[in-house]
Amino acid sequence: MQTIANFVKEKNQSWFKEWFDTNFYQQLYSNRSEKEASDFVDNLINYLKPGNSSTMLDLGCGTGRHARRLAAHGHCVTGLDLSPSGIRTAKKIHTPGTQFYQHDMRLPFCASRYQYIFSFFTSFGYFTTSEENDSVISNVSMALKSKGTFVMDYLNVGYAEEHMVQSESKEIDGVVYHISRWHDHTHFYKHIEVNDIHMHGVVHEYTEQVEKIRLNDFDILFRRHGLHLRNIYGDYKLNDYNTYSSPRLIMIAGKAGE
Numbered sequence: 001m002q003t004i005a006n007f008v009k010e011k012n013q014s015w016f017k018e019w020f021d022t023n024f025y026q027q028l029y030s031n032r033s034e035k036e037a038s039d040f041v042d043n044l045i046n047y048l049k050p051g052n053s054s055t056m057l058d059l060g061c062g063t064g065r066h067a068r069r070l071a072a073h074g075h076c077v078t079g080l081d082l083s084p085s086g087i088r089t090a091k092k093i094h095t096p097g098t099q100f101y102q103h104d105m106r107l108p109f110c111a112s113r114y115q116y117i118f119s120f121f122t123s124f125g126y127f128t129t130s131e132e133n134d135s136v137i138s139n140v141s142m143a144l145k146s147k148g149t150f151v152m153d154y155l156n157v158g159y160a161e162e163h164m165v166q167s168e169s170k171e172i173d174g175v176v177y178h179i180s181r182w183h184d185h186t187h188f189y190k191h192i193e194v195n196d197i198h199m200h201g202v203v204h205e206y207t208e209q210v211e212k213i214r215l216n217d218f219d220i221l222f223r224r225h226g227l228h229l230r231n232i233y234g235d236y237k238l239n240d241y242n243t244y245s246s247p248r249l250i251m252i253a254g255k256a257g258e
C-alpha cells in the first residue's frame with residue numbers, strides 16, 4: 001500500500017529547485033545568519049590552516065555567506081548553486097576573491113582544481129536516488145586536487161530525530177509560515193505553508209525532504225569515491241561528535257595523494 005511518505009516523496013522529486021529559489025526560503029532562514037557562517041568558517045580555517053590563496057569551492061553556496069568569509073581569509077573561492085536567485089544575490093554583494101556560478105552539483109564541475117571543497121548547512125541529501133548522491137561525491141572527488149580536503153556539514157540524524165519540533169507558526173514582515181515536521185525511516189520532512197498577506201493571503205506550499213544519511217553511510221559513500229574520513233566533529237565550534245547529542249555531523253575527508 002502507498003504510504004503518505006512515499007506519496008510525498010514521489011510527488012516531490014525536485015522540491016529543492018523551487019523552494020530554495022524563493023524569497024520565502026531566504027526570509028524563513030534569515031536567522032541562519034552571516035555571523036553563524038563567519039564563526040564556523042573562522043573555526044574551520046583555524047583548524048585546517050590552509051596555505052595562502054588556497055583554491056576553495058563552496059558547493060550549494062546559497063547566497064554565499066560562507067564563501068564571502070572564506071575569501072575574507074585571503075582564499076580564492078568559487079560558489080556553485082542550483083538556485084538562480086541565490087547566485088544573483090551572491091554576485092550583487094561584491095566580494096574580492098569570490099566568483100559565483102549557477103550549476104547543478106549532480107553534473108561534473110571540473111577536474112583537480114580545488115584544494116578544499118565545502119558543503120555547508122545540509123546542502124546535500126535532497127535527491128531521490130543513491131546514484132545522484134554518488135554523482136555528487138564523485139564530482140567532488142574529481143574536482144579536488146590530490147591530497148585535497150572535503151568538509152561536509154550535515155544534520156545529525158540521531159539528534160534531529162530527538163529534537164524535532166512537530167509544528168510551529170511564525171510571522172515575518174506580514175508573511176505567515178505554518179511549519180509541520182515528521183520523519184520516517186529514510187527521511188526528514190518539513191511542510192511549509194506560506195500565507196502572504198501582502199499578496200491578499202495567497203497560500204503557497206512546499207515540502208522539504210532530507211535523507212537520513214548517518215556517519216557510517218557517509219564513510220562508505222566517500223570511500224567509494226576515494227575520499228577518507230580524517231576527523232568528525234559535532235558542532236560549529238568543532239567539539240567532539242556524539243551520535244545522539246551533537247547538533248551537527250561535520251566530516252573532514254581527504255583525497256589520497258598521487
Ligand SMILES: C[S@@+](CC[C@H](N)C(=O)[O-])C[C@H]1O[C@@H](n2cnc3c(N)ncnc32)[C@H](O)[C@@H]1O
Pocket residue numbers: 016017020021059060061062063064065080081082083086103104105106119120121122123124126
Ligand atoms: C540549506 S541551503 C544552504 C545554502 C548555503 N550553504 C548556506 O548555508 O546558506 C541548500 C542549498 O543547496 C542548493 N542546492 C540544492 N540542490 C542543488 C543542486 N542539485 N546543485 C547545486 N545546489 C543545490 C540549494 O539551492 C540551496 O541554496
